[in-house]
Amino acid sequence: MDDQLSRVFSALADPTRRDMVARLAVADAGVNELAEPYDVSVQAVSKHLKVLEDAGLVTRTREAQRRPVHLEAEVFDLMTKWIERYRRQAEERYRRLDDVLAEMDTDSAAPTEPRRPRERGAS
Amino acid sequence: MDDQLSRVFSALADPTRRDMVARLAVADAGVNELAEPYDVSVQAVSKHLKVLEDAGLVTRTREAQRRPVHLEAEVFDLMTKWIERYRRQAEERYRRLDDVLAEMDTDSAAPTEPRRPRERGAS
DNA sequence: CGTTTGTTCAACCGCAAGGTTGAGCAAGGA
């Protein structure tokens, strides 16, 4: 497909796949086992797993005739890094805007109606 | 579409949209302005913005005839929370597995060939 | 060996995503 970041985001855009990841975070599982709670065919689940695997979120090993699926947590860092980068950048802008507005406030009476309803605490 | 988490992940699965977010983290921008670096029509960019808006990643206000686009950093937290939850859970499993293996190691000679090739340092 | 169990491959279908072009609308500027 595209770059890995795209593949990872795309893989997690599906609720079923996110649920699979959630369950794989608890314990490794086979395909049938994984498919059980969903109302779709085993083949569909196998496809979902392929998507997760291509994204690097999951690996499949062989153990007898089963194919246990294992979650790889490392890829998460890729996303986290991307997200944090721009979140921080955007918040930095907010902070600077605050400074500018504060300065304008001390300089003279508000010239253009500041309008900043949205608060952002480090939640 | 689906739930917000799906919309957000889906929105960021596109490289062009991620690049837009990256640029909007630096400064708000109009649609034409945003469209300039990409080799697609302005309408396509407008569509991309709609996707980002529906995901809650972006808001559009009106300022004269322009339509400045503004990045909303808050939605990032939604993703970060989801990611961190399962990443931590998976790492917790690793940690416990280490304990189990260590115990098995002290108890007696390895009974079932441990086999743990993958290292995981806090990279 | 043949059968059962677990999983994948292949072909197909319906639908949504991302792209295009052409028209329309909102707001300033001549």
Added chain:
DNA sequence: TCCTTGCTCAACCTTGCGGTTGAACAAACG
């Protein structure tokens, strides 16, 4: 008022995704 600028809406096309069913493969078990 007419024109230009900035953007969105509408119709269309092509591609990819998630689902299906049917067949095939791999490994244990009788």
